[in-house]
Amino acid sequence: MGKHRNAPIITSPAAMRAAARRGEWHGSTGGQCSAYQQANLVILPKEAAVEFAAFCTRNPKPCPLIEITPPGDPEPARSAPGADLRTDLPGYRVYRGGELVEQRSEIRDLWRDDLVAFLLGCSLTFEHALIDAGVGVRNVEGGTLVPMFVSNLACRPAGRFHGPMVVTMRPIPEAQVQLAGELTARYPHAHGAPLHAGSPQAIGIADLGRPDYGDPVAIHPGEVPVFWACGVTPQAVALEARPELMITHEPGIMFLTDLPREGDSRS
Amino acid sequence: MGKHRNAPIITSPAAMRAAARRGEWHGSTGGQCSAYQQANLVILPKEAAVEFAAFCTRNPKPCPLIEITPPGDPEPARSAPGADLRTDLPGYRVYRGGELVEQRSEIRDLWRDDLVAFLLGCSLTFEHALIDAGVGVRNVEGGTLVPMFVSNLACRPAGRFHGPMVVTMRPIPEAQVQLAGELTARYPHAHGAPLHAGSPQAIGIADLGRPDYGDPVAIHPGEVPVFWACGVTPQAVALEARPELMITHEPGIMFLTDLPREGDSRS
Numbered sequence: 001m002g003k004h005r006n007a008p009i010i011t012s013p014a015a016m017r018a019a020a021r022r023g024e025w026h027g028s029t030g031g032q033c034s035a036y037q038q039a040n041l042v043i044l045p046k047e048a049a050v051e052f053a054a055f056c057t058r059n060p061k062p063c064p065l066i067e068i069t070p071p072g073d074p075e076p077a078r079s080a081p082g083a084d085l086r087t088d089l090p091g092y093r094v095y096r097g098g099e100l101v102e103q104r105s106e107i108r109d110l111w112r113d114d115l116v117a118f119l120l121g122c123s124l125t126f127e128h129a130l131i132d133a134g135v136g137v138r139n140v141e142g143g144t145l146v147p148m149f150v151s152n153l154a155c156r157p158a159g160r161f162h163g164p165m166v167v168t169m170r171p172i173p174e175a176q177v178q179l180a181g182e183l184t185a186r187y188p189h190a191h192g193a194p195l196h197a198g199s200p201q202a203i204g205i206a207d208l209g210r211p212d213y214g215d216p217v218a219i220h221p222g223e224v225p226v227f228w229a230c231g232v233t234p235q236a237v238a239l240e241a242r243p244e245l246m247i248t249h250e251p252g253i254m255f256l257t258d259l260p261r262e263g264d265s266r267s
Numbered sequence: 268m269g270k271h272r273n274a275p276i277i278t279s280p281a282a283m284r285a286a287a288r289r290g291e292w293h294g295s296t297g298g299q300c301s302a303y304q305q306a307n308l309v310i311l312p313k314e315a316a317v318e319f320a321a322f323c324t325r326n327p328k329p330c331p332l333i334e335i336t337p338p339g340d341p342e343p344a345r346s347a348p349g350a351d352l353r354t355d356l357p358g359y360r361v362y363r364g365g366e367l368v369e370q371r372s373e374i375r376d377l378w379r380d381d382l383v384a385f386l387l388g389c390s391l392t393f394e395h396a397l398i399d400a401g402v403g404v405r406n407v408e409g410g411t412l413v414p415m416f417v418s419n420l421a422c423r424p425a426g427r428f429h430g431p432m433v434v435t436m437r438p439i440p441e442a443q444v445q446l447a448g449e450l451t452a453r454y455p456h457a458h459g460a461p462l463h464a465g466s467p468q469a470i471g472i473a474d475l476g477r478p479d480y481g482d483p484v485a486i487h488p489g490e491v492p493v494f495w496a497c498g499v500t501p502q503a504v505a506l507e508a509r510p511e512l513m514i515t516h517e518p519g520i521m522f523l524t525d526l527p528r529e530g531d532s533r534s
Contacts, residue, residue, distance in 0.1 A: 053320045070321040077325060158337045188455075
């Protein structure tokens, strides 16, 4: 339940990536570069990558594809030209056979000609829009990681990849639930409209006080728990398939793209 | 410049696919199933598929990904559950080493465990919206294929895949150009807003009377040629890479999905 203290606000994704590359950036990306899209990173060997791409297209709410890189190419040429996905995030997690084996600040020496990077949309993108519209986001206010839960909503399988959807939860005042839904629907590249509002039990969540990932938040009287599809889903599903190698970002510390926040990732 | 006569209007994609499977459907899908999304089909061996997926994510205007199937799986489980991509289109083109070698009504005996199908958005989807809003679409009125041109706008390369963007052109009355832009912007899953309106020379097109694909249309006084990204782009680019095997739909005769026309493909 640790607090994630942020460094001073940085507004340029390129400056953020350069700081990460120099080893001078360590905090969460929540609240940073609010005009731009943030992205989840999943790196897999080519052997598993087509099936994973299929999984993402079959589950566009939890897995909105921003960019796939060709095998061996670490530059996301559309979403951040000139960036290097091996160095431009502050932290990486390395999994082998589904087990976390290492956490590191860059992955240059692990890079291979057959590795494929997936950049997937992230709800940190739409949190800025909620805040701008006067909808409080408790995890941002508290400087904690958004609480995430494994729901009983099944993803559509694709080959070896299958499993339940992971969701984020934000408490929203009852009078603002509709507004929050309408605002986030404008961000299909960042999970879009909520999947569910109200009873956590209805989607298989027993206890909102005990998230599966992230930190719990208080729910005040008159607030409704609202649930969005979460970009941890593809990571959780990929891990279950125990790929020989998988590399991801550290939770809450995303890749900063140059794509404008409002822009559909396909425009 | 042949006319493409349509059969009586069919409104159910499932009925359309079943008719194709029985060999009873041969016409264009233009104007059919207007409430649903139509899709381009590109089938490639797994070996080339990751790079092609990367190309599509890097060029979302011409190549909006609706669904990728896992290798060997001919069912588009999200966009048309129960459908079979080997039989449910009325016509297929088979290319080997970049050369058209065969046209057939089904591809069951060509199917392999390593084949991956890509369904990509199509402008036939938004033409219905233009017509509903009172914007005439000349190629629909005339029952011809929309005129398509190879522009000088470059796609963002991904590995072996690179080349110019193919665009469609529709003449729009000057007073409706803005409306046509706003309407189609709501369809990012179907190429979205126009790329260009006005001088064809500005995007490298010498003669609107001689399209590279499809049929020419008249441009009346007071009309502006408006250009949209075209789903023929990924096929043209893939062919240039001379893949061992590539299978596509017949031009103008698309795959009919069960996805609602208005729905972003990721919602």
